Amino acid sequence: MYKIELTANFLAKQGLKSLVRETAKEVPLAPATGFETKLKLGFVFRDNQIKDTGWFFDSDDYQTHVDDLALLLENKKWTDYFEFRPTYELVAK
Numbered sequence: 001m002y003k004i005e006l007t008a009n010f011l012a013k014q015g016l017k018s019l020v021r022e023t024a025k026e027v028p029l030a031p032a033t034g035f036e037t038k039l040k041l042g043f044v045f046r047d048n049q050i051k052d053t054g055w056f057f058d059s060d061d062y063q064t065h066v067d068d069l070a071l072l073l074e075n076k077k078w079t080d081y082f083e084f085r086p087t088y089e090l091v092a093k
Contacts, residue, residue, distance in 0.1 A: 002056070004043045006063050008070035012037040015079030039070050 011034030021028060045056040072081065 001044060001046050004045075004056075004059050006041045006043075006059065006066045008039045008063075008066045010037055010039070010070040010074040011035065012073055013077045015077035034074070037073070039066060039073070041066060 013034045014028070014030035018028065041062070043057070043059075049056050
């Protein structure tokens with residue numbers, strides 16, 4: 001069995017405002033530069049999954065995609081890309 005891990009480090013920007021802190025006129029807890037984040041993907045495969053090329057998939061090509069995703073997430077807030085909105089602030093009210 002083989003294991004491949006692809007990683008990219010980047011600074012993620014906070015996407016959600018804290019309504020509780022904003023209402024209390026408190027400064028945000030998120031660092032202005034962003035949070036140090038590691039995007040990590042792992043693949044596990046066996047000998048019988050290796051292709052005639054000698055590899056299971058092109059890890060260099062996938063690493064390029066991982067780097068591209070990290071760059072996207074570093075350049076904009078994650079909420080600009082994803083519609084999901086957690087309800088933690090609603091619970092805190």
